[in-house]
Amino acid sequence: MLPYFRSVAIVGKxxxxxxxxxxxxxxxxxxQYLQSQELHVCVEEQTARFIRHEGFELASLENIGHKADLVVVMGGDGTMLSVARALRDSNxxxxxxxxxxxxxLTDLQTDNMLGELEKILQGEYQLESRMLLQSAVSRAQSQLWQSVAMNDVVIKSAFRLIELEVHVDGKFVSRQRADGLILATPTGTTAYGLSAGxxxxxxxxxxxxIVPISPHTLSYRPITVPADSVIEVIIVNAAxxxxxFDGQGQHALSEGDHIRIARxxxxxxxLHPKTYCYFDMLRNKLNWG
Structure with a gap:
């Protein structure tokens, strides 16, 4: 059964x-429109400072997912990625x-957003699940940090080649020299991974x-593995x-660091409009004929 929306939250950039x-x-x-539909409206506290209206509830980004059935994100893909990661536990x-x-990742346009939202509130929509990547970085057998990504985990050097060793499910795949490596979800394959071939x-x-960034050996090509694979990347040589993670937050790596990436x-x-088609979206965004 499709979800029924009684409470809608709004997050801007x-x-x-x-x-x-x-x-x-x-x-x-x-x-104003959502309130006219007799819905409970909750607005992220930073976004609320720029709204010329009253009568809505305020909430932090961390809590807003537990106060709403639907979150409307106004911004670009970067905003959607950060909001999705922040609200991942709320489902x-x-x-x-x-x-x-x-x-x-942002389907609606501002010139027709209210008309599209009206259809969505009446149940005319598609619901789609997107996977995340969970990553952990260890040094000398101690975990330094962990994070999640909806698009990709990127390991790279700004100015020189780095040497990496890649293992999948405990099996050695390759040792390579490249500018870096992209590990992307299906969502992330239209992001940095696409630019890297x-x-x-x-x-x-x-x-x-698993997509290399400008590999020194041109025969090293992207490879796709099942989502339940456990990928380990070892930093062999890198200055x-x-x-x-999703291009939002960088951490320095050292030689010998181990990065574990899994679903x-x-x-x-x-949530997409009822008329949404993934191939139409690709054709329009990538200017395919």
Whole structure:
């Protein structure tokens, strides 16, 4: 049975005041419309500072997923990624209004967002689960940190080649010199992995793409493994290597560091309009003929 929405939360591009200022009118119209539908409306506290209206509940990003049945994210793919990671434990449905550039994850446009939301609130939508990656970095057998990613985990050097060793499920795959390595979910294969020559994977697939960045040996090509694989990357030789998660937060790596990447326990619930088609989206965003 499809979820029924009684409470809707709104999150804008909460880390960017200038972006929130530019979307002030759209955010205000969105709140007014949802309240006119007799829905409980909750707004992320940073976003709320730019709304010219009253009568809604305030909540932190960490808590907002537990107060709503649906979270509407206004921004670009970066905003959607950060909100999805923050709300992953709540299992709340997310839908995006595109105020960014390409917008692979944000389906609605501001010029028709209220009409599309009306259909969605009446049950005319598609629900889709997207997998996450769980990563842990260890040094000298002590875990330094762990994080999740919806798009990709990227290991790279800014200025020189690094040497990496890759293992899948305890089996040695390769030792390579390259600018870095991308480990991408199907969602992330239209991001950095695509620019590096990796495959596009349909989001219904359960798989992880391993994509080298400018490998020194040109025969080293991307490889896709099952989603339940455990991937281990060992930093063999690197002077300035870093790891990032969805491109949002970097950490320095050292020689001998071990990075473990596996499928995350949670999944992200994305909501699309009833007319959404993944191939139409690719064709429009990537300018295919």
């Amino acid at each position: 909460y880390m960017d005041d200038s972006a929130l200022q530019n979307m002030r009118d759209d955010l205000t119209h969105l709140v 709340v449905c997310l839908i995006g209004i595109n105020r960014g550039r390409l917008g692979f 990796g495959p596009i994977m349909h989001p219904d697939l359960h798989a992880i793409s 300035d290597a870093q790891i990032s 995350g326990e949670q999944e992200i619930q994305l």
